[in-house]
Amino acid sequence: MDWAGTIVQGLLLGGFYALYGIGLSLIFGVMRLVNLAHGDLIVCAAYLSLVLIEVTGLPPLLTLAIVIPVMFGLGVLLQRGVLNRVLGSGPMPPLLITFGISIMIQNGLLLTFTADTQRLPAGSLETASVPIGGLATVGVLPLLNMAIAILAIIGLQQFMGRTDLGRAFRATSDDPTTAELMGIDSRQIYGLAMGASLALIAVAGILLGMRTTFGPSDGPARLIYAFEAVIIGGLGSLWGTFAGGLLLGVAQSIGAAINPGWFQLAGHILALLVLAIRPTGLFARTRDL
Amino acid sequence: MLVVDSIEVFYGEFQALFGVSIEVAEGETVAIIGANGAGKTTLLRTIAGVLRPRSGQVRYRGMRIDGRPAYAVTRLGVAMVPEGRKIFPSLSVRENLLIGRQSRRKGPWSLERVFDLFPVLRERADFPGIDLSGGQQQMLAIGRALMSNPDLILMDEISLGLAPVIVRELYETVQEITRAGTTVVIVEQDVTRSLQVADRVYCLLEGEVSLSGRPADVSREQISLAYFGV
Ligand SMILES: Nc1ncnc2c1ncn2[C@@H]1O[C@H](COP(=O)(O)OP(=O)(O)OP(=O)(O)O)[C@@H](O)[C@H]1O
Ligand SMILES: [Mg+2]
Numbered sequence: 001m002d003w004a005g006t007i008v009q010g011l012l013l014g015g016f017y018a019l020y021g022i023g024l025s026l027i028f029g030v031m032r033l034v035n036l037a038h039g040d041l042i043v044c045a046a047y048l049s050l051v052l053i054e055v056t057g058l059p060p061l062l063t064l065a066i067v068i069p070v071m072f073g074l075g076v077l078l079q080r081g082v083l084n085r086v087l088g089s090g091p092m093p094p095l096l097i098t099f100g101i102s103i104m105i106q107n108g109l110l111l112t113f114t115a116d117t118q119r120l121p122a123g124s125l126e127t128a129s130v131p132i133g134g135l136a137t138v139g140v141l142p143l144l145n146m147a148i149a150i151l152a153i154i155g156l157q158q159f160m161g162r163t164d165l166g167r168a169f170r171a172t173s174d175d176p177t178t179a180e181l182m183g184i185d186s187r188q189i190y191g192l193a194m195g196a197s198l199a200l201i202a203v204a205g206i207l208l209g210m211r212t213t214f215g216p217s218d219g220p221a222r223l224i225y226a227f228e229a230v231i232i233g234g235l236g237s238l239w240g241t242f243a244g245g246l247l248l249g250v251a252q253s254i255g256a257a258i259n260p261g262w263f264q265l266a267g268h269i270l271a272l273l274v275l276a277i278r279p280t281g282l283f284a285r286t287r288d289l
Numbered sequence: 290m291l292v293v294d295s296i297e298v299f300y301g302e303f304q305a306l307f308g309v310s311i312e313v314a315e316g317e318t319v320a321i322i323g324a325n326g327a328g329k330t331t332l333l334r335t336i337a338g339v340l341r342p343r344s345g346q347v348r349y350r351g352m353r354i355d356g357r358p359a360y361a362v363t364r365l366g367v368a369m370v371p372e373g374r375k376i377f378p379s380l381s382v383r384e385n386l387l388i389g390r391q392s393r394r395k396g397p398w399s400l401e402r403v404f405d406l407f408p409v410l411r412e413r414a415d416f417p418g419i420d421l422s423g424g425q426q427q428m429l430a431i432g433r434a435l436m437s438n439p440d441l442i443l444m445d446e447i448s449l450g451l452a453p454v455i456v457r458e459l460y461e462t463v464q465e466i467t468r469a470g471t472t473v474v475i476v477e478q479d480v481t482r483s484l485q486v487a488d489r490v491y492c493l494l495e496g497e498v499s500l501s502g503r504p505a506d507v508s509r510e511q512i513s514l515a516y517f518g519v
Binding site: 164167168170171173174175177178179180181182183184185186 | 337338339358359360361363364368369371375377378379380384387388389390391392393433437
Protein backbone atom coordinates (compact mmCIF):
# COMPACT_ATOMS: atom_id res chain seq x y z
CA MET A 1 0.00 0.00 0.00
CA ASP A 2 1.16 3.50 -0.81
CA TRP A 3 0.79 4.90 2.69
CA ALA A 4 1.77 8.46 1.92
CA GLY A 5 -0.60 8.68 -1.00
CA THR A 6 -3.44 7.07 0.93
CA ILE A 7 -3.07 9.44 3.84
CA VAL A 8 -2.80 12.52 1.64
CA GLN A 9 -5.93 11.49 -0.25
CA GLY A 10 -7.66 10.86 3.07
CA LEU A 11 -6.71 14.27 4.40
CA LEU A 12 -8.06 15.94 1.28
CA LEU A 13 -11.30 14.02 1.46
CA GLY A 14 -11.44 14.93 5.13
CA GLY A 15 -11.35 18.60 4.19
CA PHE A 16 -14.86 18.19 2.81
CA TYR A 17 -16.06 16.46 5.96
CA ALA A 18 -14.50 19.24 7.99
CA LEU A 19 -16.66 21.81 6.22
CA TYR A 20 -19.76 19.63 6.67
CA GLY A 21 -18.94 19.28 10.35
CA ILE A 22 -18.23 22.97 10.92
CA GLY A 23 -21.63 23.82 9.45
CA LEU A 24 -23.32 21.31 11.72
CA SER A 25 -21.52 22.29 14.91
CA LEU A 26 -22.01 25.99 14.23
CA ILE A 27 -25.79 25.71 14.54
CA PHE A 28 -25.62 23.18 17.33
CA GLY A 29 -23.28 25.52 19.19
CA VAL A 30 -25.44 28.59 18.79
CA MET A 31 -28.91 27.10 19.28
CA ARG A 32 -28.54 23.48 20.40
CA LEU A 33 -30.38 22.37 17.29
CA VAL A 34 -29.50 19.22 15.41
CA ASN A 35 -30.29 19.71 11.75
CA LEU A 36 -31.13 16.32 10.30
CA ALA A 37 -31.53 17.89 6.85
CA HIS A 38 -27.91 19.05 6.90
CA GLY A 39 -26.71 16.37 4.46
CA ASP A 40 -29.62 16.86 2.09
CA LEU A 41 -28.97 20.58 2.03
CA ILE A 42 -25.39 19.82 0.98
CA VAL A 43 -26.71 17.75 -1.91
CA CYS A 44 -29.25 20.47 -2.65
CA ALA A 45 -26.44 22.99 -3.15
CA ALA A 46 -24.81 20.70 -5.71
CA TYR A 47 -28.09 20.37 -7.65
CA LEU A 48 -28.59 24.11 -7.51
CA SER A 49 -25.18 24.52 -9.09
CA LEU A 50 -26.05 21.88 -11.70
CA VAL A 51 -29.18 23.77 -12.73
CA LEU A 52 -27.28 27.04 -12.94
CA ILE A 53 -24.63 25.44 -15.13
CA GLU A 54 -27.24 24.06 -17.49
CA VAL A 55 -29.29 27.23 -17.66
CA THR A 56 -26.54 29.84 -17.77
CA GLY A 57 -23.54 27.87 -18.99
CA LEU A 58 -21.46 29.23 -16.13
CA PRO A 59 -18.46 27.17 -15.09
CA PRO A 60 -19.14 25.32 -11.82
CA LEU A 61 -16.74 27.35 -9.69
CA LEU A 62 -18.45 30.58 -10.69
CA THR A 63 -21.84 29.19 -9.63
CA LEU A 64 -20.50 29.46 -6.07
CA ALA A 65 -21.00 33.20 -6.36
CA ILE A 66 -24.72 32.58 -6.76
CA VAL A 67 -25.26 29.38 -4.78
CA ILE A 68 -23.56 30.66 -1.61
CA PRO A 69 -25.87 33.68 -1.20
CA VAL A 70 -28.90 31.63 -2.24
CA MET A 71 -28.13 28.96 0.37
CA PHE A 72 -27.48 31.67 2.94
CA GLY A 73 -30.89 33.19 2.23
CA LEU A 74 -32.51 29.76 2.29
CA GLY A 75 -30.97 29.14 5.71
CA VAL A 76 -32.29 32.43 7.07
CA LEU A 77 -35.76 31.70 5.68
CA LEU A 78 -35.78 28.13 6.95
CA GLN A 79 -34.79 29.28 10.42
CA ARG A 80 -37.03 32.32 10.69
CA GLY A 81 -40.01 30.85 8.87
CA VAL A 82 -40.02 27.36 10.36
CA LEU A 83 -37.46 26.37 12.97
CA ASN A 84 -37.66 29.47 15.18
CA ARG A 85 -41.32 28.69 15.76
CA VAL A 86 -40.57 25.43 17.52
CA LEU A 87 -37.44 26.42 19.43
CA GLY A 88 -37.88 26.33 23.17
CA SER A 89 -40.41 23.51 23.09
CA GLY A 90 -37.89 20.76 23.77
CA PRO A 91 -35.50 18.94 21.44
CA MET A 92 -38.12 16.78 19.73
CA PRO A 93 -40.05 19.23 17.48
CA PRO A 94 -36.95 20.62 15.70
CA LEU A 95 -35.66 17.08 15.18
CA LEU A 96 -38.94 16.00 13.65
CA ILE A 97 -39.16 19.08 11.46
CA THR A 98 -35.63 18.79 10.11
CA PHE A 99 -36.21 15.08 9.55
CA GLY A 100 -39.32 15.98 7.57
CA ILE A 101 -37.40 18.56 5.57
CA SER A 102 -34.76 15.91 4.84
CA ILE A 103 -37.39 13.58 3.38
CA MET A 104 -38.99 16.40 1.42
CA ILE A 105 -35.67 17.40 -0.12
CA GLN A 106 -34.80 13.82 -1.05
CA ASN A 107 -38.15 13.23 -2.70
CA GLY A 108 -38.19 16.62 -4.36
CA LEU A 109 -34.77 15.96 -5.88
CA LEU A 110 -35.81 12.46 -6.94
CA LEU A 111 -38.90 13.78 -8.71
CA THR A 112 -37.10 16.63 -10.40
CA PHE A 113 -33.81 15.04 -11.32
CA THR A 114 -34.53 11.25 -11.22
CA ALA A 115 -32.36 8.82 -9.29
CA ASP A 116 -29.49 9.09 -11.79
CA THR A 117 -26.26 10.23 -10.25
CA GLN A 118 -24.91 13.54 -11.46
CA ARG A 119 -21.61 15.25 -11.60
CA LEU A 120 -20.74 18.90 -12.05
CA PRO A 121 -18.78 19.30 -15.30
CA ALA A 122 -15.51 20.72 -14.06
CA GLY A 123 -13.61 20.32 -17.29
CA SER A 124 -9.87 20.28 -16.86
CA LEU A 125 -10.15 21.29 -13.17
CA GLU A 126 -11.60 17.90 -12.40
CA THR A 127 -8.30 16.16 -12.93
CA ALA A 128 -5.95 19.09 -12.41
CA SER A 129 -3.42 18.21 -9.77
CA VAL A 130 -0.16 19.38 -8.36
CA PRO A 131 2.70 17.25 -7.03
CA ILE A 132 3.48 17.70 -3.37
CA GLY A 133 6.96 16.91 -2.16
CA GLY A 134 7.31 14.11 -4.68
CA LEU A 135 5.19 11.87 -2.44
CA ALA A 136 1.85 12.21 -4.10
CA THR A 137 -0.02 14.39 -6.51
CA VAL A 138 -3.06 16.08 -5.14
CA GLY A 139 -6.12 17.46 -6.88
CA VAL A 140 -6.57 21.19 -7.20
CA LEU A 141 -10.23 20.99 -6.17
CA PRO A 142 -9.74 19.32 -2.79
CA LEU A 143 -6.83 21.65 -2.13
CA LEU A 144 -9.12 24.58 -2.83
CA ASN A 145 -11.69 23.07 -0.51
CA MET A 146 -9.10 22.64 2.22
CA ALA A 147 -8.00 26.24 1.82
CA ILE A 148 -11.61 27.39 2.08
CA ALA A 149 -12.19 25.27 5.20
CA ILE A 150 -9.14 26.78 6.87
CA LEU A 151 -10.09 30.30 5.84
CA ALA A 152 -13.65 29.70 7.05
CA ILE A 153 -12.40 28.68 10.48
CA ILE A 154 -10.05 31.62 10.77
CA GLY A 155 -12.79 33.94 9.54
CA LEU A 156 -15.36 32.51 11.98
CA GLN A 157 -12.93 32.83 14.87
CA GLN A 158 -12.15 36.42 14.04
CA PHE A 159 -15.84 37.13 13.65
CA MET A 160 -16.79 35.45 16.94
CA GLY A 161 -13.94 37.01 18.88
CA ARG A 162 -13.70 40.50 17.49
CA THR A 163 -17.06 41.77 16.29
CA ASP A 164 -20.13 42.90 18.20
CA LEU A 165 -22.28 40.49 16.21
CA GLY A 166 -19.88 37.62 16.90
CA ARG A 167 -19.99 38.31 20.62
CA ALA A 168 -23.77 38.39 20.37
CA PHE A 169 -23.59 34.89 18.83
CA ARG A 170 -21.54 33.63 21.76
CA ALA A 171 -23.72 35.31 24.37
CA THR A 172 -26.82 33.79 22.77
CA SER A 173 -25.14 30.40 22.74
CA ASP A 174 -24.35 30.75 26.47
CA ASP A 175 -27.75 31.95 27.62
CA PRO A 176 -30.41 33.10 25.15
CA THR A 177 -32.78 34.55 27.76
CA THR A 178 -30.13 36.79 29.28
CA ALA A 179 -28.88 37.68 25.80
CA GLU A 180 -32.38 38.95 24.94
CA LEU A 181 -32.33 41.03 28.11
CA MET A 182 -29.19 42.70 26.74
CA GLY A 183 -30.96 43.73 23.54
CA ILE A 184 -30.03 40.75 21.36
CA ASP A 185 -32.74 39.40 19.06
CA SER A 186 -31.94 35.70 19.39
CA ARG A 187 -34.19 34.76 16.49
CA GLN A 188 -32.20 36.98 14.20
CA ILE A 189 -28.98 35.42 15.49
CA TYR A 190 -30.39 31.94 14.83
CA GLY A 191 -31.38 32.94 11.30
CA LEU A 192 -27.89 34.24 10.57
CA ALA A 193 -26.30 31.12 12.05
CA MET A 194 -28.36 28.83 9.84
CA GLY A 195 -27.56 31.04 6.86
CA ALA A 196 -23.83 30.85 7.60
CA SER A 197 -24.06 27.09 8.07
CA LEU A 198 -25.71 26.56 4.69
CA ALA A 199 -23.30 28.95 2.99
CA LEU A 200 -20.40 26.85 4.29
CA ILE A 201 -21.84 23.54 3.17
CA ALA A 202 -22.71 25.02 -0.22
CA VAL A 203 -18.98 25.36 -0.84
CA ALA A 204 -18.28 21.76 0.14
CA GLY A 205 -21.31 20.47 -1.74
CA ILE A 206 -20.27 22.10 -5.01
CA LEU A 207 -16.56 21.35 -4.81
CA LEU A 208 -17.24 17.71 -3.97
CA GLY A 209 -19.82 17.59 -6.77
CA MET A 210 -17.06 18.46 -9.20
CA ARG A 211 -14.97 15.56 -7.98
CA THR A 212 -17.40 12.74 -7.35
CA THR A 213 -20.95 11.91 -8.32
CA PHE A 214 -23.99 12.75 -6.25
CA GLY A 215 -27.60 11.61 -6.20
CA PRO A 216 -30.86 12.56 -4.48
CA SER A 217 -30.39 10.05 -1.65
CA ASP A 218 -26.81 10.94 -0.73
CA GLY A 219 -27.83 13.39 2.00
CA PRO A 220 -28.06 11.03 4.98
CA ALA A 221 -24.55 9.64 4.39
CA ARG A 222 -23.16 13.17 4.33
CA LEU A 223 -25.05 14.00 7.50
CA ILE A 224 -23.38 11.02 9.12
CA TYR A 225 -19.94 12.15 7.95
CA ALA A 226 -20.66 15.57 9.40
CA PHE A 227 -21.70 13.98 12.71
CA GLU A 228 -18.64 11.76 12.73
CA ALA A 229 -16.32 14.72 12.12
CA VAL A 230 -17.91 16.46 15.11
CA ILE A 231 -17.83 13.34 17.29
CA ILE A 232 -14.18 12.65 16.54
CA GLY A 233 -13.07 16.24 16.92
CA GLY A 234 -15.35 17.16 19.78
CA LEU A 235 -18.07 19.76 20.04
CA GLY A 236 -17.10 23.27 20.87
CA SER A 237 -13.93 23.72 18.93
CA LEU A 238 -13.82 24.63 15.26
CA TRP A 239 -10.25 23.37 14.86
CA GLY A 240 -11.29 20.20 16.67
CA THR A 241 -14.06 19.63 14.15
CA PHE A 242 -11.61 20.38 11.35
CA ALA A 243 -9.17 17.79 12.71
CA GLY A 244 -12.06 15.37 13.22
CA GLY A 245 -13.00 15.71 9.56
CA LEU A 246 -9.44 15.07 8.45
CA LEU A 247 -9.10 12.00 10.68
CA LEU A 248 -12.38 10.65 9.35
CA GLY A 249 -11.16 11.09 5.80
CA VAL A 250 -7.87 9.34 6.59
CA ALA A 251 -9.67 6.45 8.29
CA GLN A 252 -11.96 6.00 5.30
CA SER A 253 -9.09 6.22 2.88
CA ILE A 254 -6.99 3.64 4.74
CA GLY A 255 -10.03 1.38 5.11
CA ALA A 256 -10.66 1.55 1.38
CA ALA A 257 -7.01 0.86 0.58
CA ILE A 258 -7.17 -2.36 2.58
CA ASN A 259 -10.49 -3.41 1.16
CA PRO A 260 -12.65 -1.22 -1.08
CA GLY A 261 -15.74 -2.24 0.90
CA TRP A 262 -14.31 -0.90 4.14
CA PHE A 263 -14.41 2.75 3.13
CA GLN A 264 -17.38 3.81 5.27
CA LEU A 265 -16.88 1.10 7.85
CA ALA A 266 -13.42 2.34 8.83
CA GLY A 267 -14.81 5.82 9.45
CA HIS A 268 -17.68 4.50 11.56
CA ILE A 269 -15.30 2.39 13.62
CA LEU A 270 -13.07 5.39 14.34
CA ALA A 271 -16.08 7.46 15.41
CA LEU A 272 -17.36 4.66 17.64
CA LEU A 273 -13.92 4.18 19.18
CA VAL A 274 -13.72 7.87 20.02
CA LEU A 275 -17.22 7.75 21.48
CA ALA A 276 -16.24 4.81 23.64
CA ILE A 277 -12.87 6.10 24.79
CA ARG A 278 -13.30 9.86 24.84
CA PRO A 279 -16.98 10.77 24.43
CA THR A 280 -16.25 14.50 24.43
CA GLY A 281 -14.10 14.11 21.33
CA LEU A 282 -10.36 14.23 20.89
CA PHE A 283 -9.95 17.99 20.82
CA ALA A 284 -12.90 19.28 22.83
CA ARG A 285 -12.35 22.32 24.94
CA THR A 286 -14.42 22.38 28.06
CA ARG A 287 -15.37 26.00 28.09
CA ASP A 288 -16.01 27.64 24.76
CA LEU A 289 -18.67 27.88 22.11
CA MET B 290 -42.37 56.70 33.34
CA LEU B 291 -43.36 53.11 34.08
CA VAL B 292 -46.88 51.96 34.83
CA VAL B 293 -47.70 48.37 35.67
CA ASP B 294 -51.46 48.10 35.60
CA SER B 295 -53.15 45.15 37.36
CA ILE B 296 -51.12 42.38 35.75
CA GLU B 297 -51.88 38.70 36.24
CA VAL B 298 -48.90 36.48 35.47
CA PHE B 299 -48.88 32.69 35.25
CA TYR B 300 -46.33 29.93 34.97
CA GLY B 301 -48.46 27.37 33.17
CA GLU B 302 -51.45 26.97 35.48
CA PHE B 303 -49.67 28.43 38.50
CA GLN B 304 -50.55 32.05 39.12
CA ALA B 305 -47.60 34.07 40.42
CA LEU B 306 -48.97 37.64 40.29
CA PHE B 307 -52.52 38.73 41.14
CA GLY B 308 -53.54 42.16 39.82
CA VAL B 309 -50.22 43.81 40.64
CA SER B 310 -50.00 47.56 39.93
CA ILE B 311 -47.00 49.77 40.46
CA GLU B 312 -45.87 53.14 39.17
CA VAL B 313 -42.39 54.56 38.81
CA ALA B 314 -41.75 58.21 38.06
CA GLU B 315 -38.77 59.53 36.11
CA GLY B 316 -35.68 59.87 38.30
CA GLU B 317 -37.13 57.88 41.20
CA THR B 318 -35.60 54.94 43.00
CA VAL B 319 -38.29 52.41 43.84
CA ALA B 320 -37.71 49.37 46.03
CA ILE B 321 -39.75 46.20 45.71
CA ILE B 322 -39.43 44.03 48.78
CA GLY B 323 -40.98 40.74 49.74
CA ALA B 324 -40.19 37.30 51.06
CA ASN B 325 -38.96 34.29 49.08
CA GLY B 326 -41.39 33.44 46.33
CA ALA B 327 -43.45 36.61 46.72
CA GLY B 328 -43.23 37.33 42.99
CA LYS B 329 -40.57 40.04 42.83
CA THR B 330 -38.52 38.43 40.09
CA THR B 331 -41.66 37.57 38.19
CA LEU B 332 -42.68 41.23 38.27
CA LEU B 333 -39.29 42.40 36.96
CA ARG B 334 -39.23 39.76 34.24
CA THR B 335 -42.69 40.80 33.12
CA ILE B 336 -41.65 44.44 32.91
CA ALA B 337 -38.55 43.43 30.93
CA GLY B 338 -40.60 41.42 28.42
CA VAL B 339 -39.37 37.96 29.36
CA LEU B 340 -42.83 37.00 30.62
CA ARG B 341 -46.18 38.12 29.29
CA PRO B 342 -49.03 39.03 31.58
CA ARG B 343 -52.23 37.09 30.90
CA SER B 344 -54.12 40.30 31.58
CA GLY B 345 -53.27 43.85 32.54
CA GLN B 346 -50.78 46.20 30.95
CA VAL B 347 -47.22 47.42 31.23
CA ARG B 348 -46.66 50.93 29.89
CA TYR B 349 -43.34 52.65 29.51
CA ARG B 350 -43.38 56.34 28.59
CA GLY B 351 -46.96 55.92 27.45
CA MET B 352 -46.19 52.94 25.17
CA ARG B 353 -47.55 49.51 25.87
CA ILE B 354 -44.59 47.19 26.21
CA ASP B 355 -46.26 44.02 27.47
CA GLY B 356 -46.15 41.54 24.62
CA ARG B 357 -43.01 43.05 23.14
CA PRO B 358 -39.98 40.77 23.14
CA ALA B 359 -37.34 41.44 25.78
CA TYR B 360 -34.73 42.67 23.31
CA ALA B 361 -37.14 45.33 22.05
CA VAL B 362 -37.89 46.52 25.58
CA THR B 363 -34.14 46.76 26.25
CA ARG B 364 -33.68 48.83 23.13
CA LEU B 365 -36.31 51.25 24.46
CA GLY B 366 -34.01 51.90 27.41
CA VAL B 367 -35.03 49.39 30.09
CA ALA B 368 -32.01 47.41 31.34
CA MET B 369 -31.94 44.44 33.68
CA VAL B 370 -29.43 43.30 36.24
CA PRO B 371 -30.81 39.77 36.48
CA GLU B 372 -31.19 37.62 39.56
CA GLY B 373 -28.11 35.42 39.87
CA ARG B 374 -26.04 37.91 37.78
CA LYS B 375 -26.11 35.72 34.68
CA ILE B 376 -22.61 36.51 33.48
CA PHE B 377 -21.93 35.00 30.04
CA PRO B 378 -19.43 32.23 30.82
CA SER B 379 -17.62 32.13 27.49
CA LEU B 380 -17.10 35.89 27.39
CA SER B 381 -14.34 37.83 29.07
CA VAL B 382 -15.11 40.66 31.48
CA ARG B 383 -14.61 43.20 28.70
CA GLU B 384 -16.75 41.19 26.28
CA ASN B 385 -19.53 40.85 28.84
CA LEU B 386 -19.57 44.63 29.12
CA LEU B 387 -19.47 45.12 25.36
CA ILE B 388 -22.61 42.99 25.06
CA GLY B 389 -24.40 45.95 26.62
CA ARG B 390 -23.90 47.77 23.32
CA GLN B 391 -26.43 45.42 21.75
CA SER B 392 -29.14 47.79 22.95
CA ARG B 393 -27.89 50.13 20.20
CA ARG B 394 -28.46 53.14 22.41
CA LYS B 395 -26.31 56.24 22.58
CA GLY B 396 -25.54 57.79 25.91
CA PRO B 397 -22.93 58.64 28.50
CA TRP B 398 -21.86 55.09 29.36
CA SER B 399 -18.77 53.61 27.75
CA LEU B 400 -16.27 50.90 28.61
CA GLU B 401 -13.99 53.54 30.11
CA ARG B 402 -16.70 55.02 32.28
CA VAL B 403 -17.76 51.63 33.62
CA PHE B 404 -14.10 50.86 34.34
CA ASP B 405 -13.88 54.15 36.24
CA LEU B 406 -16.94 53.18 38.28
CA PHE B 407 -15.59 49.68 38.99
CA PRO B 408 -11.78 49.83 38.66
CA VAL B 409 -11.41 46.17 39.56
CA LEU B 410 -13.15 45.28 36.29
CA ARG B 411 -10.47 47.13 34.36
CA GLU B 412 -7.77 45.12 36.10
CA ARG B 413 -9.48 41.86 35.20
CA ALA B 414 -10.82 42.91 31.81
CA ASP B 415 -9.39 39.96 29.91
CA PHE B 416 -10.30 37.24 32.40
CA PRO B 417 -13.38 35.10 31.83
CA GLY B 418 -16.34 36.84 33.46
CA ILE B 419 -17.22 33.84 35.58
CA ASP B 420 -13.75 33.69 37.14
CA LEU B 421 -14.56 36.83 39.13
CA SER B 422 -15.67 36.73 42.75
CA GLY B 423 -19.38 37.06 43.51
CA GLY B 424 -19.14 40.75 44.30
CA GLN B 425 -17.10 41.46 41.18
CA GLN B 426 -19.58 39.51 39.07
CA GLN B 427 -22.35 41.67 40.50
CA MET B 428 -20.38 44.77 39.51
CA LEU B 429 -19.96 43.28 36.06
CA ALA B 430 -23.71 42.65 35.79
CA ILE B 431 -24.43 46.25 36.79
CA GLY B 432 -21.75 47.56 34.42
CA ARG B 433 -23.15 45.47 31.57
CA ALA B 434 -26.61 46.94 32.16
CA LEU B 435 -25.18 50.47 32.25
CA MET B 436 -23.39 49.86 28.94
CA SER B 437 -26.81 49.74 27.31
CA ASN B 438 -27.32 53.37 28.33
CA PRO B 439 -30.68 52.74 29.97
CA ASP B 440 -33.15 55.30 31.25
CA LEU B 441 -34.63 52.72 33.62
CA ILE B 442 -32.60 50.01 35.25
CA LEU B 443 -34.12 46.98 37.00
CA MET B 444 -31.92 45.32 39.65
CA ASP B 445 -32.81 41.94 41.09
CA GLU B 446 -31.30 41.16 44.51
CA ILE B 447 -27.84 42.59 43.94
CA SER B 448 -26.92 41.91 47.58
CA LEU B 449 -27.70 38.20 47.51
CA GLY B 450 -24.94 36.09 49.04
CA LEU B 451 -22.45 38.96 49.34
CA ALA B 452 -20.49 40.17 52.35
CA PRO B 453 -21.85 43.34 54.03
CA VAL B 454 -18.87 45.50 53.00
CA ILE B 455 -19.37 44.56 49.37
CA VAL B 456 -23.09 45.23 49.62
CA ARG B 457 -22.40 48.66 51.05
CA GLU B 458 -20.03 49.38 48.18
CA LEU B 459 -22.58 48.23 45.61
CA TYR B 460 -25.27 50.40 47.12
CA GLU B 461 -22.97 53.40 46.98
CA THR B 462 -22.66 52.90 43.24
CA VAL B 463 -26.41 52.49 42.95
CA GLN B 464 -26.74 55.92 44.50
CA GLU B 465 -24.19 57.29 42.05
CA ILE B 466 -26.25 55.86 39.24
CA THR B 467 -29.46 57.43 40.52
CA ARG B 468 -27.73 60.75 41.06
CA ALA B 469 -26.80 60.69 37.38
CA GLY B 470 -30.54 60.71 36.65
CA THR B 471 -31.19 57.06 35.85
CA THR B 472 -34.43 55.68 37.24
CA VAL B 473 -33.90 52.55 39.32
CA VAL B 474 -36.22 49.74 40.40
CA ILE B 475 -34.51 47.62 42.96
CA VAL B 476 -35.74 44.25 44.17
CA GLU B 477 -34.50 43.17 47.58
CA GLN B 478 -35.04 40.84 50.48
CA ASP B 479 -32.67 43.09 52.44
CA VAL B 480 -35.33 45.55 53.59
CA THR B 481 -33.14 47.90 55.62
CA ARG B 482 -30.63 48.36 52.86
CA SER B 483 -33.16 49.01 50.12
CA LEU B 484 -35.22 51.44 52.21
CA GLN B 485 -32.12 53.55 52.69
CA VAL B 486 -31.84 54.27 48.98
CA ALA B 487 -35.50 54.16 47.92
CA ASP B 488 -37.82 57.09 47.36
CA ARG B 489 -40.76 54.74 47.49
CA VAL B 490 -41.32 51.12 48.38
CA TYR B 491 -43.75 48.40 47.36
CA CYS B 492 -44.07 45.19 49.29
CA LEU B 493 -45.24 41.99 47.61
CA LEU B 494 -46.88 39.17 49.51
CA GLU B 495 -47.84 35.96 47.73
CA GLY B 496 -48.23 37.68 44.38
CA GLU B 497 -50.11 40.77 45.57
CA VAL B 498 -49.03 44.27 46.55
CA SER B 499 -49.43 44.29 50.30
CA LEU B 500 -48.01 47.74 51.04
CA SER B 501 -46.79 50.83 49.25
CA GLY B 502 -45.55 54.21 50.35
CA ARG B 503 -42.57 56.35 51.22
CA PRO B 504 -40.05 54.72 53.53
CA ALA B 505 -40.51 57.54 56.03
CA ASP B 506 -44.26 57.07 56.12
CA VAL B 507 -44.41 53.33 56.79
CA SER B 508 -43.73 51.87 60.20
CA ARG B 509 -41.65 48.78 60.98
CA GLU B 510 -44.85 47.01 62.10
CA GLN B 511 -46.61 47.77 58.82
CA ILE B 512 -43.66 46.48 56.84
CA SER B 513 -43.35 43.36 58.91
CA LEU B 514 -47.07 42.64 58.45
CA ALA B 515 -46.90 43.30 54.70
CA TYR B 516 -43.73 41.23 54.34
CA PHE B 517 -44.62 38.15 56.34
CA GLY B 518 -48.41 38.40 56.28
CA VAL B 519 -48.59 37.83 60.03
N1 LIG C 1 -40.16 29.17 36.03
C1 LIG C 1 -41.12 28.99 36.97
N2 LIG C 1 -42.03 28.00 36.83
C2 LIG C 1 -42.99 27.81 37.77
N3 LIG C 1 -43.12 28.54 38.87
C3 LIG C 1 -42.25 29.54 39.07
C4 LIG C 1 -41.19 29.81 38.13
N4 LIG C 1 -40.47 30.85 38.59
C5 LIG C 1 -41.04 31.21 39.76
N5 LIG C 1 -42.10 30.43 40.05
C6 LIG C 1 -42.99 30.56 41.23
O1 LIG C 1 -43.57 31.83 41.21
C7 LIG C 1 -43.59 32.39 42.51
C8 LIG C 1 -42.89 33.72 42.51
O2 LIG C 1 -41.52 33.50 42.20
P1 LIG C 1 -40.46 34.67 42.06
O3 LIG C 1 -39.20 34.08 41.58
O4 LIG C 1 -41.06 35.78 41.27
O5 LIG C 1 -40.31 35.11 43.58
P2 LIG C 1 -39.28 36.12 44.22
O6 LIG C 1 -40.09 37.09 45.00
O7 LIG C 1 -38.37 36.67 43.21
O8 LIG C 1 -38.48 35.15 45.21
P3 LIG C 1 -36.93 35.20 45.65
O9 LIG C 1 -36.82 36.25 46.70
O10 LIG C 1 -36.71 33.84 46.21
O11 LIG C 1 -36.13 35.48 44.45
C9 LIG C 1 -42.95 31.36 43.43
O12 LIG C 1 -43.99 30.64 44.07
C10 LIG C 1 -42.17 30.49 42.51
O13 LIG C 1 -42.14 29.16 43.01
MG1 LIG D 1 -36.36 36.53 42.88
